[in-house]
Amino acid sequence: MARGRRTLAAIFAVVTLASGCASPDEPTPPAASAPSGAFPVTVGGVTLGERPDRIVSLSPTATEVLFAIGAGPQVVAVDDQSDYPSGVPVTDLSGFQPNAEAISAQSPDLVVIANDINGIVKALTTLRIPVYLAPAATSLDDAFRQWRELGTLTGHPADALVTQVGTEIDKLVADLPQRAEPLTYYYELGPELYSATSTTFVGALLGRAGLTNVADPADANAAAGGYPQLNQEFLVKANPDLIFLADVTCCAQSAATVAARPGWDTMTAVRTKQIVALDDDVASRWGPRVVDLVRAVTDAVAKVPA
Incomplete structure (x- = not known):
């Protein structure tokens, strides 16, 4: 399945340019409405x-x-x-x-x-x-x-599923602490440094948590369709407060592999250990488990001192 997950990440970064392991703990799905x-x-x-x-x-x-x-x-x-x-x-x-x-x-x-x-x-x-x-x-x-x-x-x-998911996401965001300055973040789709800007589905979700996306300037004119490929120098200079890894299962990325990249040890996110490993599948889909993605993000944000 790892090859498929890598392909899915490439779909976000490559197919969009031309025109994304199940969780071990499976939550009980909401009660379905009766057939109409x-x-x-x-x-x-x-x-x-x-x-x-x-x-x-x-x-x-x-x-x-x-x-x-x-x-x-x-x-x-x-x-x-x-x-x-x-x-x-x-x-x-x-x-x-x-x-x-x-x-x-x-x-x-x-x-x-x-x-x-x-x-x-x-x-x-x-x-x-x-x-x-x-x-x-x-x-x-x-x-x-x-x-x-x-x-x-x-x-x-x-309708019941939409209401439940929407309500849970609203609550997770509302419970975040207020900050004088928004935190910045880098969202990684693959070790080739493809990312997702605020114009994308996942970028918009993270934006609801009050975060500023460091990848946005790299695709200001939308030439990359919201999925630009960044480089080491750009990211080191951007110095994000948080790093979210959506390439853990597919590409064996972790806090250790990120910290070992040349120059990355100077980044705030690396120095303060604010590198968040996400579930690749949850991070690449737009189904009911978006709640799990938002929860992972808000949990990480809440741990950063205000």
Whole structure:
């Protein structure tokens, strides 16, 4: 799975330029709303005459959402990167190299994907298979919209999940101590020093914690699509107060490997040991576990003396 996680990080940094290990402790998902049964429905360009009973998910985020809203029993196959919650019907289907014939062999009445790679939407549509495209969310509201649309398409309203997650995030942010000056941070997608600016989904989430992103000036004109590749000199000069590592599992990065980088021992985050290891998967998805990401961030921020 490490190779897949590295690929997912590259999707954030590389695919965006051209136009992201399950947690050991799995929280109990919120109680799902009862199926609405309101069909036919049309959402996101997809029309379903009846509730889908054979769903194929080629998006780890969508897989998490489907199970969180109670549509898990309808999911018959997921891609090789979907690893949460435990027990999902993992197959060798790929969201990075989707194969229409292999997908069709699952006899799906709904396919959910995150990227229209190699014309897969057209290929599946030609086979009369409904496809819902749920690309990487650009904001929390955008993620919530996708959850609600998946709820409508599956007959399991997602309003309760949206409310629960939104409320938890609001509380985590509200409980942070007030500071005279905002803390700065560097968010690492990979040891190649790709990062995410405040214009991205994850950057916006961290911004809610009152943090200033040191990567923002590196993509001021949005040429990198919010995912610039930084360099050692830039980061040493930026001197962030906090470093968040989203490349722990994929790339074996840690506080020790960061501290060993040339010149990084002068950084405030390194000297004060404010290097935060994140769960790679949680950090790269926009499903219900965004709460875990925000909690990891707010916990780290709260530990820095005001």
